Amino acid sequence: MRTVADLGIGEHGFISGFTDEKLSLKLLEMGCLPGTEVILTHHAPFGDPIAIKVSGYTLSMRKEEAATILINSI
Amino acid sequence: MAKIPKIALIGNPNAGKSSLFNTLTGLRQKTGNFPGVTMDKLTGIWELGPKNEIEILDLPGIYSIYPKSIDEELVINILGNPAHPDYPDMAIVVADASNLKRNLLLFSQVRDLGIPTVLALNMIDVAENEGYVINSIKLARELSVEVAEVNAKKGIGINGLKLAVQKTLENRFSSNDGLPLPVSEELITDIQIAFGEVDPYRCLLWLMEHDRMKMFTKAQCADLDQIMVKHDFEPKKYKSAETVKRYEFLTEVVDRCVINLNRQWDAPPVKTWTDRLDKLFLHPVGGYLFFLAILFVMFQAVFTWATYPMDAIDAGVALLNDWLKGILPESTFRGLLTDGLIAGIGGVLIFIPQIAFLFFFISMLEETGYMSRVMFIMDKLMRRFGLNGKSVVPLLSSVACAVPAIMSTRSIGSRKDRLITILVTPLMSCSARLPIYTVLIALVVPEKNTLFGLFNLQGLVLFILYLLGFFMALFSAYIMKLILKAKEKSYFIMELPTYKGPRFKHVSYTILNNVKAFVFEAGKVIVAISIILWVLASYGPGNSMEDATNRIKIQNPNLSGVELSNKIAGEKLENSYAGHFGKFIEPAIRPLGYDWKIGIALITSFAAREVFVGTMSTIYSLGGEIDNENATIKNRMRAEINPQTGKPMYDMALGFSLLIFYAFAMQCMSTLATTYRETKSWKYPLIQFGYMTALAYFSAFLVYQALS
Numbered sequence: 114m115r116t117v118a119d120l121g122i123g124e125h126g127f128i129s130g131f132t133d134e135k136l137s138l139k140l141l142e143m144g145c146l147p148g149t150e151v152i153l154t155h156h157a158p159f160g161d162p163i164a165i166k167v168s169g170y171t172l173s174m175r176k177e178e179a180a181t182i183l184i185n186s187i
Numbered sequence: 188m189a190k191i192p193k194i195a196l197i198g199n200p201n202a203g204k205s206s207l208f209n210t211l212t213g214l215r216q217k218t219g220n221f222p223g224v225t226m227d228k229l230t231g232i233w234e235l236g237p238k239n240e241i242e243i244l245d246l247p248g249i250y251s252i253y254p255k256s257i258d259e260e261l262v263i264n265i266l267g268n269p270a271h272p273d274y275p276d277m278a279i280v281v282a283d284a285s286n287l288k289r290n291l292l293l294f295s296q297v298r299d300l301g302i303p304t305v306l307a308l309n310m311i312d313v314a315e316n317e318g319y320v321i322n323s324i325k326l327a328r329e330l331s332v333e334v335a336e337v338n339a340k341k342g343i344g345i346n347g348l349k350l351a352v353q354k355t356l357e358n359r360f361s362s363n364d365g366l367p368l369p370v371s372e373e374l375i376t377d378i379q380i381a382f383g384e385v386d387p388y389r390c391l392l393w394l395m396e397h398d399r400m401k402m403f404t405k406a407q408c409a410d411l412d413q414i415m416v417k418h419d420f421e422p423k424k425y426k427s428a429e430t431v432k433r434y435e436f437l438t439e440v441v442d443r444c445v446i447n448l449n450r451q452w453d454a455p456p457v458k459t460w461t462d463r464l465d466k467l468f469l470h471p472v473g474g475y476l477f478f479l480a481i482l483f484v485m486f487q488a489v490f491t492w493a494t495y496p497m498d499a500i501d502a503g504v505a506l507l508n509d510w511l512k513g514i515l516p517e518s519t520f521r522g523l524l525t526d527g528l529i530a531g532i533g534g535v536l537i538f539i540p541q542i543a544f545l546f547f548f549i550s551m552l553e554e555t556g557y558m559s560r561v562m563f564i565m566d567k568l569m570r571r572f573g574l575n576g577k578s579v580v581p582l583l584s585s586v587a588c589a590v591p592a593i594m595s596t597r598s599i600g601s602r603k604d605r606l607i608t609i610l611v612t613p614l615m616s617c618s619a620r621l622p623i624y625t626v627l628i629a630l631v632v633p634e635k636n637t638l639f640g641l642f643n644l645q646g647l648v649l650f651i652l653y654l655l656g657f658f659m660a661l662f663s664a665y666i667m668k669l670i671l672k673a674k675e676k677s678y679f680i681m682e683l684p685t686y687k688g689p690r691f692k693h694v695s696y697t698i699l700n701n702v703k704a705f706v707f708e709a710g711k712v713i714v715a716i717s718i719i720l721w722v723l724a725s726y727g728p729g730n731s732m733e734d735a736t737n738r739i740k741i742q743n744p745n746l747s748g749v750e751l752s753n754k755i756a757g758e759k760l761e762n763s764y765a766g767h768f769g770k771f772i773e774p775a776i777r778p779l780g781y782d783w784k785i786g787i788a789l790i791t792s793f794a795a796r797e798v799f800v801g802t803m804s805t806i807y808s809l810g811g812e813i814d815n816e817n818a819t820i821k822n823r824m825r826a827e828i829n830p831q832t833g834k835p836m837y838d839m840a841l842g843f844s845l846l847i848f849y850a851f852a853m854q855c856m857s858t859l860a861t862t863y864r865e866t867k868s869w870k871y872p873l874i875q876f877g878y879m880t881a882l883a884y885f886s887a888f889l890v891y892q893a894l895s
Contacts, residue, residue, distance in 0.1 A: 139678065142430055146434050156471075164469070164563065170682060172680065
């Protein structure tokens with residue numbers, strides 16, 4: 114399964130689900146809803162954390178957290 | 188007089204909540220304390236009209252009413268508990284119109300709690316620039332709530348907000364939709380029977396968050412746990428499903444009320460300023476360089492520019508003291524007033540310029556949105572040491588004062604990361620250490636230029652001391668990371684807000700509030716200690732003071748005038764309570780190179796290290812051979828002779844030993860008190876005190892033995 118952590122800069126995908134129940138609530142509240150498009154915009158130095166564009170704003174998270182967001186690339 | 192209505196100001200971080208608060212209340216704000224919580228409570232008075240005042244309560248920025256960190260818990264503790272003294276009559280939810288859907292999530296939760304709510308749409312100009320036009324009348328009808336369009340920064344739309352608030356206060360209407368997701372009616376009934384008739388959503392909040400709410404006793408929590416088991420209710424599942432459901436509803440609402448001009452013309456997305464700036468600030472190399480440059484300017488300001496007002500304050504206090512000594516007759520009262528009280532107050536006031544400069548920079552960085560970029564680029568580095576990208580703010584703030592720094596750790600969601608940050612923060616060299624560094628460096632480091640005359644040697648040593656504090660903080664954090672066990676995983680899901688111009692009004696309020704907190708909180712302790720110290724140094728057990736005077740008079744029959752009174756003062760100090768204390772601990776501090784006079788200074792600075800310089804000047808002005816021309820503390824200490832070697836007391840070995848001791852030692856009651864309040868346990872302040880003192884003692888020991 115591809116996750117947000119697998120995206121390269123400028124690549125995008127659509128959220129299809131979550132693998133971590135606890136994190137998923139925070140991610141949902143921040144607008145990472147199933148079916149929403151995410152675009153990876155920045156890597157911090159050393160490749161972690163990352164920044165994504167989702168629901169019209171920029172959200173940062175660690176790579177391990179990004180790996181809990183499943184995506185379909187359509 | 189009738190009780191004035193209370194309004195809670197709620198909103199996402201960066202939605203413009205603080206701007207609106209400042210616009211509505213102006214200078215009529217005050218900081219206080221929430222009962223049982225140390226968090227600063229910011230309230231202000233908003234004048235709706237003549238003789239129509241409203242109290243506004245600024246709550247911490249949140250994304251949802253379900254808390255993820257300690258500062259967020261406060262919101263449900265107030266909004267969830269109608270018996271809370273700060274429970275509002277109504278709420279204003281401030282929403283960023285350029286990110287409407289996410290902001291409305293919080294609004295819908297607050298409204299469903301049964302609190303009459305007004306929606307203030309902020310940053311409409313930003314939304315319009317991005318091509319979104321919002322039909323706020325339609326939005327108001329869809330959500331059945333009063334909506335006011337405001338521009339919090341410019342103060343536009345406040346009259347509309349006034350009307351909306353007045354209407355809502357009059358009809359107390361809360362457009363409660365009931366539950367976002369249905370649950371069994373018996374579940375709600377069970378809670379209502381046990382805890383009272385309230386809105387169903389509030390019942391669920393109680394059920395799901397009772398562990399974080401102070402209103403419930405242990406027995407009540409157990410009851411709620413039982414209800415949860417009985418109905419097989421899973422809070423996590425419910426919250427997630429609720430959030431999805433709310434977003435589904437809000438997506439429909441937003442689709443009906445917002446016109447997206449971009450989509451209609453199929454224009455390519457606009458490249459915003461934020462995108463361009465992020466290219467630089469988040470760049471793997473450029474990002475760090477820029478951050479270093481900012482740090483450099485910040486330190487320059489705190490350590491160079493701030494010295495001018497500090498010197499002025501110092502001179503002013505000295506002038507006042509001399510003047511008082513001139514006009515008041517010689518008495519115990521005069522001594523207490525000038526050498527005790529005013530010297531103590533002066534010791535507090537002198538830090539104001541540095542704290543003001545530091546908070547100017549920190550609040551500018553936060554205002555513009557740059558601070559979250561710093562957290563972003565620092566997270567990976569900090570994580571290796573058991574810290575967190577968010578630890579950067581406390582570590583930076585503690586260069587001014589560890590007290591506000593420790594309070595700013597509340598935004599760190601993970602308990603372990605937060606605890607480690609609290610424990611190591613006081614190792615950063617705070618401004619109270621600066622005068623000690625300055626005096627000691629001037630004593631033992633020659634004033635020479637090195638490295639092609641670019642750097643001043645004294646400045647270099649000062650810089651190294653700051654670095655030493657920082658690296659010791661990282662090192663200690665790393666050790667604690669290995670020792671402490673984590674119950675929960677830390678996370679770093681954080682909004683990177685768009686860049687904004689700073690609101691200088693807000694910056695100045697931040698500076699003002701922090702300076703006030705420092706002067707009154709830390710100031711109380713410092714002044715109290717200065718007075719105690721004066722008493723301890725002026726009185727001794729039994730008749731020892733008179734005996735000392737007589738002894739000197741008999742031993743030196745030829746002396747008179749200043750010389751005699753200096754000798755008497757010295758003998759008196761040695762026989763005072765302070766002298767006895769100093770001598771008592773002398774054996775323990777001998778290996779570090781310290782004598783009983785430094786011992787007095789060490790004891791007094793265990794309450795607040797800034798007392799060191801004051802103590803030194805008290806000790807040496809009471810006891811040293813002063814030539815009045817050149818009576819600065821530095822010269823007095825330089826003239827001090829080691830009775831054993833006959834050489835100057837303050838040589839390299841002693842100087843560096845003292846510098847290292849002060850760099851690492853936990854000598855601040857206010858910080859320990861803050862650690863206690865923030866961790867709600869005596870264990871952590873004790874650990875903090877213990878490990879820092881041990882660290883200071885052994886490092887100073889090594890330095891002294893190596894250099895002497």
